[in-house]
Amino acid sequence: MNIRTGAAAEHRSRKLEHIEISLNCDTGFAGTTTGLEKYRIIHQAVPEIDLDAVDLSVRFLGEMLSAPVLISSMVGGIDEAGRINRNLAAAAQRHGVAMGVGSQRCAIDDPGCAESFMVRDVAPDIYLCANIGAVQLNYGYGAGECISAVEMIDADALILHLNPLQEALQPGGNTRFSGLLKKIETICRTVRVPVIAKEVCFGISETAARDLANAGVRCIDVAGAGGTSWSEVERRRAINNSDKSVAQAFASWGIPTAESVLMARSGAPDLPVIASGGIRTGIDAAKAIALGADIAGIGMPLFRAACESAESAIESLGIVIETLRRAMFCAGASCVHELNQSKLIITGEEKACQQK
Numbered sequence: 001m002n003i004r005t006g007a008a009a010e011h012r013s014r015k016l017e018h019i020e021i022s023l024n025c026d027t028g029f030a031g032t033t034t035g036l037e038k039y040r041i042i043h044q045a046v047p048e049i050d051l052d053a054v055d056l057s058v059r060f061l062g063e064m065l066s067a068p069v070l071i072s073s074m075v076g077g078i079d080e081a082g083r084i085n086r087n088l089a090a091a092a093q094r095h096g097v098a099m100g101v102g103s104q105r106c107a108i109d110d111p112g113c114a115e116s117f118m119v120r121d122v123a124p125d126i127y128l129c130a131n132i133g134a135v136q137l138n139y140g141y142g143a144g145e146c147i148s149a150v151e152m153i154d155a156d157a158l159i160l161h162l163n164p165l166q167e168a169l170q171p172g173g174n175t176r177f178s179g180l181l182k183k184i185e186t187i188c189r190t191v192r193v194p195v196i197a198k199e200v201c202f203g204i205s206e207t208a209a210r211d212l213a214n215a216g217v218r219c220i221d222v223a224g225a226g227g228t229s230w231s232e233v234e235r236r237r238a239i240n241n242s243d244k245s246v247a248q249a250f251a252s253w254g255i256p257t258a259e260s261v262l263m264a265r266s267g268a269p270d271l272p273v274i275a276s277g278g279i280r281t282g283i284d285a286a287k288a289i290a291l292g293a294d295i296a297g298i299g300m301p302l303f304r305a306a307c308e309s310a311e312s313a314i315e316s317l318g319i320v321i322e323t324l325r326r327a328m329f330c331a332g333a334s335c336v337h338e339l340n341q342s343k344l345i346i347t348g349e350e351k352a353c354q355q356k
Helices: 003-024 079-095 105-109 111-117 134-138 143-153 164-169 180-190 206-215 230-237 241-248 257-267 282-291 300-308 310-331 336-340
Strands: 039-041 058-060 063-065 069-071 098-100 128-133 157-162 195-199 219-221 273-275 295-298 343-346 352-354
Touching (some): 003 230, 039 282, 069 079, 069 310, 079 098, 079 111, 079 310, 105 111, 105 128, 105 143, 111 143, 128 134, 128 143, 134 157, 134 180, 143 180, 157 180, 164 230, 164 241, 180 195, 206 257, 230 241, 257 273, 273 282, 282 295, 282 336, 295 300, 300 310, 310 336
Parallel strands (some): 069 295, 128 157, 195 219, 273 295
Antiparallel strands (some): 039 343, 058 063
16 A cells, blocks of 8 residues: 555545534534624615515626535545535535535545545536645645646636644644745646635634735635534544643634634735635525625535435525525615625624625
């Protein structure tokens, strides 16, 4: 067994643990929320629009989506993940939204894993995002591996995910993050598709957003704190008490999603921003877009539904989208751009705030 094949086997085992923990355990943050509960959209009793006229379509990285939603990157690399990805892809195809697959590292190291990421046969028309851990650029990966990830699934974009805390908490994690921005810049210049920078659940700061924009990424996915906590997932994976205690110390770590959206918008004002991290409903999505995000990324609710069936994933995604449509109607927003200009009021405060 060569080194890369051995690494792929370890990666598959870890992914199976991640799925089992996410489905069966409480992996939420301790005391840290998305921050979206602090906001509410001002209700318009006279919206002056018809519900049927509400248009959820949005242009995202040059392509049209039927609704401002991305099914967030979650799984891949094992047989069960393949079934889940196909169910998620069927939902994305039915509703005309974007989708990201989980980290393709194992499939780069061992092409036998690639099939679990391939969904074009069930979703030929969706905006599909490949996915590689950015830190792998410091561990032997380069443009060739990134291009392979894109070509493997016929992707429209490449996500480079950033997960320093998760790697720091994993036994043998990849923690050499120095010099990474220059390598990201090289990938952005080399790969033919847009590059999206994404955290995994701890948020993107204003400084990070600015640095990533300067490196040439075309979109920021904040993946803020408040939903699934990967420090908690790694705590549950830890074997010894010392590692568990270290992971436990980060139970509240991260930038809440709402704050991260505002930071990313400030740091990279010219880039599309994806709000993800604890987005559970169409109301959450509406608030995030009103705060300044272009689209909302949704993970765990759709993941759980896709574990059951494609039909369940289609239904769950449909509920999110229809809730968002009705929220826009009651906000008097006939399109996503108008929702993005909506006034929010902070709960418990009298002063309305305008966020763009």
